[in-house]
Amino acid sequence: MAATITTAMATTGLDSWLQQATRCLAKDSTAQVQSEIREHYELARESAMNGGASADEADRLAVAALGDAKTANRQYRNVLLTSGEARMLRQGNWEAQAICSRSWIKWVLLIAAAAAVFSGNEFLLRGSIMLAWKLFAGGIVIGLLFAAPFLPVYTRLGGRVFRGVRWVAMLTMLGLAFGPDAPKWSWLLFSCLWMVARPEWTRASIRRKLPVAEWPRHLYL
Amino acid sequence: MHRNTMYRITRETMNFKGTLPTLILETLAHETSHGYRIAQQIKERSEGILDFKEGTLYPALHKLENEGMVESYEGMEKGRPRRYYRITKSGRGALTRDRAEWRELSRAMTTILGEA
Numbered sequence: 113m114a115a116t117i118t119t120a121m122a123t124t125g126l127d128s129w130l131q132q133a134t135r136c137l138a139k140d141s142t143a144q145v146q147s148e149i150r151e152h153y154e155l156a157r158e159s160a161m162n163g164g165a166s167a168d169e170a171d172r173l174a175v176a177a178l179g180d181a182k183t184a185n186r187q188y189r190n191v192l193l194t195s196g197e198a199r200m201l202r203q204g205n206w207e208a209q210a211i212c213s214r215s216w217i218k219w220v221l222l223i224a225a226a227a228a229v230f231s232g233n234e235f236l237l238r239g240s241i242m243l244a245w246k247l248f249a250g251g252i253v254i255g256l257l258f259a260a261p262f263l264p265v266y267t268r269l270g271g272r273v274f275r276g277v278r279w280v281a282m283l284t285m286l287g288l289a290f291g292p293d294a295p296k297w298s299w300l301l302f303s304c305l306w307m308v309a310r311p312e313w314t315r316a317s318i319r320r321k322l323p324v325a326e327w328p329r330h331l332y333l
Numbered sequence: 334m335h336r337n338t339m340y341r342i343t344r345e346t347m348n349f350k351g352t353l354p355t356l357i358l359e360t361l362a363h364e365t366s367h368g369y370r371i372a373q374q375i376k377e378r379s380e381g382i383l384d385f386k387e388g389t390l391y392p393a394l395h396k397l398e399n400e401g402m403v404e405s406y407e408g409m410e411k412g413r414p415r416r417y418y419r420i421t422k423s424g425r426g427a428l429t430r431d432r433a434e435w436r437e438l439s440r441a442m443t444t445i446l447g448e449a
Contacts, residue, residue, distance in 0.1 A: 133388065148368060148391050148416060155369040156387070179386020187392035191399060321399060 125175045126153055132181035137188060138198030145188060149178065197318050200311065204330045218258070225255035242288075249285035256281055260333045268324060271332035275312075282308065353385055353393045354402075355435070358428040361403060361420040368394065368416070394418060402427055 130149060134142040153174045160170035178184070193201065228251030236244035256278045265274045286304065290297050319331055360366060360374045371394075372387045397403045402424035408417045420428070 129388075145391070149388070151367075151413075151415065152369045152372075152387060152391075159373075177386070178388035181388065183386070184388035184392065187389055188395075191392050191395040323399065323401070 125171065126150070129175055129178055129181045133184040133188060135185050136194050136196075137185075138193040138195050140198070141188070141192035141194075144192070153178070191321060193318065193321055197314055197321070200314050201318060201328065201331075204328070221254060221258040225251045225259070227251070228254065242291075246285070246288045249281060249288050252281045253278075253285045261330070263333075265332050266329075267332070274333060353389065354397055355428065355431040356383070357390070357393060357397060357418075358402060358420055358424050358431070361418055362425065362428055365417050365419040367408075367410070367418070371418070397424065 126149075130146055133149070134145050137145065156174035156177055157170045160173045161167065165173060228247045232244045232247030232251060234244075235241075235247060256274075260274070260278075263274065265271055282305075286301055287294065290301065294301065315331060319327070322331070356375045357371055360371050360378075366374070368390055369387075372385075372390050375383060375385070394403065394405075398405060398418075400423075401421060403418045403420055405416050405418050408415050
């Protein structure tokens with residue numbers, strides 16, 4: 113009876129360790145961690161009992177040998193997919209979703225991008241240089257954001273170049289749009305950039321964790 | 334070393350932060366093994382001097398796997414399923430570089446501190 117109670121307590125100790133160590137991890141990652149840690153725990157427990165420890169002591173030693181669960185969680189989150197990253201991996205990128213869910217949006221956005229570049233050219237010929245540049249930059253950014261799924265970007269290097277061009281175009285557009293008033297509108301600038309930077313950061317983290325062979329198409333963009 | 338080398342000395346053990354991946358590669362260079370055995374071999378081979386928390390072993394193994402230094406497969410031991418790890422060709426290359434860098438560092442430290 114006492115042995116059953118102590119084993120249950122130790123299992124609770126392991127469960128609590130696992131709960132902390134798998135916090136924020138994706139379902140698959142959690143299952144993987146639970147399986148490998150349970151396997152490790154059983155071997156450690158068995159070894160301690162073979163060494164003469166009581167069941168209670170063996171359980172305690174096996175959990176203690178695992179160390180701090182929060183440290184393990186931090187390390188696991190650096191190498192395994194978190195729930196947010198798994199969601200993003202499933203859903204793809206929001207730009208692609210926006211145009212793929214409704215085909216008419218794709219045409220509206222592509223026409224808007226082409227119209228902006230065309231109008232920019234017209235204004236440039238008429239001498240309105242600043243307005244022309246704003247239209248050029250706007251057209252290119254809309255084009256890069258929403259036409260991305262149709263561009264022939266299939267390699268790691270191609271993806272890096274595409275992302276670099278997109279960021280330069282986006283920052284140029286924001287710079288041109290706000291001009292010398294940029295500091296006054298910095299809150300709006302940061303809000304706009306945050307919307308793009310946050311998913312970009314998550315994608316960069318997924319790229320680091322997944323082998324290139326397993327990358328879906330949208331990770332290149 | 335291809336990772337930061339820092340160490341903390343406690344009364345009985347030494348915890349070389351950032352060297353765990355190298356120690357894992359060194360262990361796997363001798364034989365294919367599962368996580369628990371890797372942990373025990375590192376402790377045994379260092380005669381208990383190098384200590385690390387076993388919960389941090391698996392994140393390090395996953396990182397090495399992501400980097401293509403080790404690969405894993407399912408196996409059986411005493412009728413139980415186990416995940417085994419083996420070193421890859423690029424893992425052996427990284428280990429050779431790590432060994433060379435460690436010798437350099439060790440030689441430099443000995444020059445400064447003198448022979449114990």
